Every structure is written in C-alpha cells, then in structure tokens.
Amino acid sequence: MNEVKIYAPATIANLVCGFDVLGMCLEEPCDIMEMKLLGEKKVVLHSRDGFNLPADPAQNTAGAPLLAMLEELGQEQVGFELTIEKHIKPGSGIGSSAASAAGAVVAANHLLGNRFSKPDLVRFAMLGEKVASGVKHADNIAPCIYGGITLIRSIFPLDIITIPAPALHITVVHPLIEVRTSDARQILRKEVLLKDAIRQWGNIAGLVAGFMKSDYALIGRSLEDVIIEPVRSMLIPGFDEVKNSCIAAGALGGGISGSGPSIFMLSTSQQIARSVEMVMQEIFDRIGLAYHTYVTSVNTQGVRIHK
C-alpha cells in the first residue's frame, strides 16, 4: 500500500477561556488529501482547490512538516506526493493551516507503517503552523491529531492531555472578513491584571471539570474570557450581539474561534445548534456581511484515514 486518502478536520482553538492551551476537533468541515509514497527523498505538492497556497514545500503548511519528517528519516529514500483539496478556508479561524499540517503528517505516517508517535506528529505539524503564522503553536494541531478536546499543558516539553466530554453540538459562523493570526496576536497586551488571570484560571478549571463531569451548566458558566475576548472581539463586527443572541437562543456559550473571525457556539442538541445558526444568519444578513455557517459535533477521532 503506497497511496492513502485522508480527511483532516477543522478545529477550534482556545475554547474561550483556554487561550493557547485548549482545542476541540470538529466533524465538519474537512480537507481531503491524497498522498503517494515516492522512492526518492522529496516532497511534491498539488492543489485541487482555488486557494493559491505556496507550491514550494518549505513555504507550505503541509510541506514543511513533511520535509522535517524526511530529515528525521535520515538516509532513507522515501518521499511524498500530496494532493490537497482544501475545504477549510484559510484565514477562517477554524484551523485551516493545522488541518493541512496534521493531515499531511498523519497520511505520511500511515504510509510509513505508523512509526512515529502522536506527540512526534504534533511536533512535525507545528512546523506548519510556524510557516503559516510565525508561531509554533499546537492548540489546533493537537485536537486535529488526537481528536476530541485536548489540553496543551506545555509546549516545551510537549504535554498533551485529552479531556473527555459529553456530546456537544457546535455552530460556527465565518464572517467573510480577514483577521490575520499575527495581527490578532499583536493587539494583545503583554501584561494582564492578576485579578483577571485568577478569574481566567478559575474558568478554565471549571470548563475542564464541566467537560469531565458532563455538567452542561458548568460548561456554560465557565465559557467566559475576561482577557483575550474583550480585545479581539473588536475586530469582529457584530460579535457581542451574536454571542448574546445565541445564548438567548439556548446555546451554552461560546466565543471567538482561534484568533477569529469565526465565532462558535456550543449547544446540548442539534436542534438548538440549528436555532443558533439561524440567529447568526439573521444578524450577519442584517449587518450585510457575507458568511458561511456550519452545524457540526465533536470529532473524537481526529484525522481520518479513508478505508
């Protein structure tokens, strides 16, 4: 077997109060990738979408992790030919670059007979995030590779913990404006008030406990961000109205997905998640901003190999 097809899912980083440490894997949307094992040490990329991502592997979020993997394989004469069909729009804030990077390394590892561990794969894939945003972060990569909800307790050394959770239905709205991850990072203050940090770590502890106790009310109460959201939400037109109206429509809570501009909301049923979608659509229709919406659930598997 020297060919594989995989589905690399979207992810939501931060989860409101878990800036840089929490992430959640979604069932939809997914990038589709096909990979062939080559007999020489090179990475060849093809694109089957209209996104004009860099064809030079070293500049591509899927290519850079593959080059790193080849380097770690030393003298072995293998390479990868990868065709990417992206469905997760770059810049949407739902882990588009992470899906490319994670999908590529999971596919390659499969063709190599799974000789790398999941933490190895995360390590390789983070190089793709560095190409995309200049920062090696794992809060989209880890849930994409592990599935479910993950905590990155530490990046150096890498410490990834999976957090069990009850069924959750997720509504995402992607207003078609551009928020660059690097800009969204730059507007953050380097110092925060201790009292705000305390509130934040109370919330993240509550959120983890809520997930693990399947306590939906606690999950909802803990979805509060007093540090990042008040700053970043200013980059997203209609944010406060969307958030308040979705919670009024029955969502547990939610916030900015990653560095935005997508907004996500968690609900206890698909029916509520659909009502929440209508609320989002109404608001952005009124504002006059184009958008995409998704109603999906937690993907507990991560990148999926097509059988």
Place this chain on the structure above:
Amino acid sequence: MNEVKIYAPATIANLVCGFDVLGMCLEEPCDIMEMKLLGEKKVVLHSRDGFNLPADPAQNTAGAPLLAMLEELGQEQVGFELTIEKHIKPGSGIGSSAASAAGAVVAANHLLGNRFSKPDLVRFAMLGEKVASGVKHADNIAPCIYGGITLIRSIFPLDIITIPAPALHITVVHPLIEVRTSDARQILRKEVLLKDAIRQWGNIAGLVAGFMKSDYALIGRSLEDVIIEPVRSMLIPGFDEVKNSCIAAGALGGGISGSGPSIFMLSTSQQIARSVEMVMQEIFDRIGLAYHTYVTSVNTQGVRIHK
C-alpha cells in the same frame, strides 16, 4: 438536641497553580468545637486554648459568621454559645481561621436543623475570613465545608465545584515563623505577564484533569506555579531546598500552603509521605528553625459532627 461537638479540619489553599481558586481538606489537624443553642439572640465565645483570639464575636473569625447567621434569622430568639479548642495554629497557612469560621457555622446549622445550604454556610463563613485577613476569600472555607478538593470558579456569584481525586497523602511542615496573609498578598504584583498566565492556566487545567483522571504523573507535572511561588517563597527560609529534596524523595510535588509559611507535599503513599516528612525535618533542623510536621490524607467529608 441543643448541644453539638464538631471537628473542623485544616485545609490547603491554592494547591500551587490554583491561586485563590483551589483548596483541599485535610484529615489532620482539626480544631474541636462545642456549641450550645441559646434561647436569646447572642453569641458567646469561650476559648480552651492559649491562642488569645478576640473574645468579642464581631472581631472573632468564628463569631462574625454566627452574628451574620443570627441577623439572617431575623426575629427568631436563638443564639450560640461556642467553646473553641484550636489545634490549628493561627498564622500557620493551613486554614486556621477558615476552620474556626466553617466549624462554627456547620455546628450552628446542625443545631438549627440544617436549614441553610452549603453555599449559604460558605457565604457566612467568608465573613470570618474578612475579620482574619481583610479579604472575603473561600479557598479554605469551601474545602472545609464540602470536604475533598474544591474549585471556587467565582466568588461573586459564588460557584463552588467539587473535584474528585485519587488517594493522596499529604506532608505539611510548618516552620515557626510568621507570614501575615495581608503581607503575603501585598508583595504580589498587580500585573503578570500574559505568557506566565497562559502557563499557569495550562497547569491548573492539567491539575484538574490529573485529579479527575487519577493520573498521578499528570498531577505531579501540573504542580508548577510560575506567578505566586517565585515571589512568596522568598518569605520562607529553605523553601527551594525543601521542595526539591521532597520531590527527589518521591513526592509528586507541592509548594506553599495558602500564603505560607507552611509547605505541603503530595505523595502517592503514606510511606513516601513519611520519607518526605523526614527530609523536611532534616532541613529545618539544619537551618535551626523550629517547626511542626503533619502526615495526613485528603478529608473527603469536611467539618465532622461528633455522633
């Protein structure tokens, strides 16, 4: 029944990375209290120890919560006569004031036929903390009343979450120096680096997940405080050596108990906890500081009514 005897246990606030939000209840030491229900609206305090705590109920950590409870009872002609035998040394950093306050309200509630809820009792008892340190905090009160490990996600409104945990053995050393809670609070900076705050909330999330997954290694890795400990540990002679040597002796980790000066360490067995105690004793013997040590375990019940 108009008399009751109760045992009010010591508690450890903060638990290293959970400043102001986490607390743990200990089996030992315990204050002993005897309370009589009176037929008139007053609080009478007696002390059976040598600690010279204020006899005026309004100035006493056990008295102030009882006065608040009486006020909430309105016209009802009841009162409390309380005899306190403190075994938890005031100023030790293991929740001495909280034990007085929590013990008093649990005893009073028992004599009143349990008409107040646990959150009510926490609310009353926090007034005792205000008398003791000027700040209404609940991170010792909540574990003392609920037992086990508690998270105070929020004080206003009060949101207390119990965190299940595996068996833990705790070693505490109380070096006989004075660290006032108010001083320990004053030396903290009002602002912290965002990158440190992120590391801290990764750790508290890891600690909660570690407790709930019974993952001792994760508990150990998460017992890291990059914000409070580096500042406060300077007030405790020998702190770094105690911490490093105890971990070398097999402890999972630990740190300052509350605002100090007590240091606590968590271990997976009583045998390790006893070795850790010897390490602590050796170090403070060498430094030439008097101390008390305790080897105990998690008290899952909180304040106990004598049957």
